[in-house]
Amino acid sequence: MTRGFKVVKAYQGKDVKIPSRATKNAAGYDFESAADFTLPSIWKMDFIKILRTIRKEQPFSDGDAEKAKKILKPFLIPTGIKAYMAPNEVLILANRSSGPLKHGTILPNGIGVIDADYYDNESNEGEIFIQLINFGLFDRHIKKGERIGQGIFLNYLVADDEVSASSVRTGGFGSSDK
Numbered sequence: 164m165t166r167g168f169k170v171v172k173a174y175q176g177k178d179v180k181i182p183s184r185a186t187k188n189a190a191g192y193d194f195e196s197a198a199d200f201t202l203p204s205i206w207k208m209d210f211i212k213i214l215r216t217i218r219k220e221q222p223f224s225d226g227d228a229e230k231a232k233k234i235l236k237p238f239l240i241p242t243g244i245k246a247y248m249a250p251n252e253v254l255i256l257a258n259r260s261s262g263p264l265k266h267g268t269i270l271p272n273g274i275g276v277i278d279a280d281y282y283d284n285e286s287n288e289g290e291i292f293i294q295l296i297n298f299g300l301f302d303r304h305i306k307k308g309e310r311i312g313q314g315i316f317l318n319y320l321v322a323d324d325e326v327s328a329s330s331v332r333t334g335g336f337g338s339s340d341k
């Protein structure tokens with residue numbers, strides 16, 4: 164077992180497909196959405212109102228400010244998939260080129276970095292999420308099973324004289340922040 168994918172427990176028996184490459188020499192393993200999901204177009208949001216709400220320049224409640232902050236966050240699309248690989252390997256998530264062209268969707272983090280030690284972590288079992296933001300004019304209605312991104316396995320290099328980290332990964336998305 165060198166590298167590959169498994170369905171996380173929460174999605175077992177729910178018809179979630181293991182990522183696969185579409186053609187013989189394709190580099191990327193296509194990931195599908197594990198659920199129906201609507202990505203609202205950012206243009207539908209009233210940014211001025213949201214800004215005023217967050218700054219409390221208008222008489223909105225704290226609940227409104229919280230709601231506004233949530234709308235501005237990128238969405239995490241569940242894939243139901245975890246990836247295992249050798250310790251010197253990484254899975255890089257990238258957009259499909261049709262993402263922006265057909266749907267106006269981009270990865271706000273540019274690329275996704277899936278670390279080898281994310282697999283089976285204690286907080287979410289290593290489930291991979293694809294961050295997307297919709298700058299297109301229309302909402303994007305993603306159907307379960309629709310391809311939403313691709314993952315490429317690579318080797319990574321380490322620097323000389325590195326003081327190697329010994330801490331164990333407990334999750335993702337800022338889990339190593341102090």
Ligand SMILES: O=c1ccn([C@H]2C[C@H](O)[C@@H](COP(=O)(O)OP(=O)(O)OP(=O)(O)O)O2)c(=O)[nH]1
Nearest residue numbers: 275276277278281291292335336337338339340
């Ligand atoms: O698009 C992404 C990016 C990351 N991850 C997961 C896998 C990765 O191993 C972990 C941490 O990612 P990263 O190191 O890029 O984020 P961070 O903000 O530095 O979080 P952490 O402090 O947990 O390392 O989050 C995803 O599922 N999707």
Ligand SMILES: [Mg+2]
Nearest residue numbers: 336337338339
């Ligand atoms: Mg990190």
